[in-house]
Amino acid sequence: MSFNQSFYFWVFIVAVFIMLTLAFFPLERAWRCLQYPYGLDYAEGYLAVEAWQLAQGVSMYPNHDNYPYLVGNYPPIYPFVNALMFSVFKPSLFWGRLICAITALGIIILMFCAVYKKHSLLLPSLLAPLLLINTYEFYEWIGYARVDLPSIFFSLAGLFVLLDKKGETNKRRMTFAAVLFLFSIYTKQIQIFAPIAACLYLIIQNRKIGLKFSGALWGGVLLVFALLAVITRGEYFKHTVIYNANRFDWWQVYVWFRHVLRFYFFYMATLFILAASITYESIKNKKKGGAPDLFNLYALIGALSFLTIGKIGAAGNYILETHAAFGIFFGSALSKAIEGFRTGIKQRLSIALILIAALFINLHSLWLFRIQRILFSRPNPGKTAYAKSEMLMKIVSEHPNPILCEQPIFLLLAKKNVIFQPFIMSELAREGKWDQSQFVNDLENQKFSLIITGQNMLQEGFLWQYTDEMRAAIRANYMEYVESGDSLQQASWNAFMRSGIDGIPYYIYIPKKETR
Structure with missing residues (x-):
């Protein structure tokens, strides 16, 4: 042949x-x-928080005797490079994503x-x-500000x-x-x-x-x-x-x-x-x-x-x-x-x-x-994602500290404190490596003016992001955020914010004692 x-x-x-x-x-x-200035992944925002901590001269590996309950999952090189940019520019996911795109x-x-x-x-x-x-x-992963590609x-x-x-x-x-x-x-x-x-x-x-x-x-x-x-x-x-x-x-x-x-x-x-x-x-x-x-x-x-x-x-x-x-x-x-x-x-x-x-x-x-x-089905940010995020940014800006938000980039941009990292802290609590009692007590006392998650916290069922005790405290002491007094408009607004189309769904809760 x-x-x-x-x-x-x-x-x-x-x-x-x-x-x-x-x-x-x-x-x-x-x-x-x-x-896109907002989060696309549940972890990239926390890497931005770590970079901001370093830029402010604060350790990204805090002691968990008290707040903030955050975990520096990774070594410091990637957050440090981000911190160099944050020392000149305001906190942003842009630099982390740019590093990942270049690498x-x-x-x-x-x-x-x-x-x-x-x-x-x-x-x-x-x-x-x-x-x-x-x-x-x-x-x-080419779109995320994460450590993997670098x-x-x-x-x-x-x-x-x-x-x-x-x-x-x-x-x-x-x-x-x-x-x-x-x-x-x-x-x-x-x-x-x-x-x-x-x-x-x-x-x-x-x-x-x-x-x-x-x-x-x-x-x-x-x-x-x-x-x-x-x-x-x-x-x-x-x-x-x-x-x-x-x-x-x-x-x-x-x-x-x-x-x-x-x-x-x-x-x-x-x-x-x-x-x-x-x-x-x-x-x-x-x-x-x-x-x-x-x-x-x-x-x-x-x-x-x-x-x-x-x-x-x-x-x-x-x-x-x-x-x-x-x-x-x-x-x-x-x-x-x-x-x-x-x-x-x-x-x-x-x-x-x-x-x-x-x-x-x-x-x-x-x-x-x-x-x-x-x-290629992972959602890219489109008009819906921009609109939802802008609405959420406005809500976060209007509420006082402390706020619990799974997307901490909103807190950074609104100059709010980032004090809790749901998934990893919940996993540590399940494994007996962290005592969640103070945090659960704060939920029961309605310490947080807002709770923003990517899941429906009022439904039963297991969630990786929160322990059963955390969810029980949230269900007992928080209610859905009310944007409109009209029930039909509120239902439409909820459906829009909770849609996973071209972005992350947002479920928003406020203390039950709060009224609008």
Whole structure:
């Protein structure tokens, strides 16, 4: 069987065209979110609060003997960069989202360069980041001011600079990589998979150098940790370790595994076939003294990191790095197959792998095109979101401190105090790590002039954001906010504010003793 040397490009043309076209949607979402001043996610506002605390010279890891009951879930790098902007400009989600958008573009570039640097093949280098861009998770999280994309950027940058084009390293490269890995870990503490891959790779290549690098890297991690713990009088340890050690639920792993198969079945099948081929070749090469590829190790560890999705409170952000690792692995594996075809080494096997990969990735892209409304279904801010948020901003501005609001950006913009973080504090109360009695007592005494949530607090049923005791106190002592004396107008207003269309629903409550 004879093939033109460029046949591999044409067999992927459908996938390239479709995924390049669909890539517009995540980029458009990032642009639209940058222009929206209010919250789109329940956690991004609290990162803005932490940045504001740092800008004011206040610790983002408070003691919980009294208010504020807030948790600094993450290390300080991302809030610190935000704080630099807040020291010049007013509090805003813009800067955090801009950081995430820039690092998302950086991840795309790094994925392309990681494959191209080693293989100098355009097609696999292009497909690698396209497979990440066209995921449900990337589309959702590119719009949020969260730590995930910046931390992944630092991880990939560390892997990228560790080796030169020939796969060799030196002291300068290892030092630079170690610094980038430190940045990744102190942006998000669970961002350890790329550093682990780097350490394993270097140990396999040269045991002495690898152990020295590992000791320096993890020693540096522990040193920074100890310094932060001392500076915060132990609160850094409590907030980032004890308070983050949430329960693990295998049901969540099962749900997300089904999610992956639903969206990426053909892609996962391709990865399995390529991995099986590479594993077979690696076993053969081991006898000849061959060493594993750095990004193959990263993909393997990235696959294992999928299990972190079982942590209570985890969401699609926990598999973003898995997508990035898999994309680079696919690009690298396809490149090796193309090189085998070009050089004539095991040409039949190489052609078979290229054709199978092309078939499955084309099917994958066609499937994504078919389900694009679901793939890109996370709401973007539109007219409804703007109108609701402006109304809510007016209500918040008119009420005195303290106010309980799940979207703290409204409180920051209205210059109100942010004193409670519902989800994490409720989870800590359930786990016995925090005594909720003072907060529940304050609810019973109607301390808060407003309570703004994303759920109906007057209905029965379990909610992650609040304990049963908190909800009981709210139901007994608070009532729905009344905007209009006309019942029909009030019902219409409630329906509008509680709509989840292109934004977050808002349920507003006031103390029962209050009248309008």
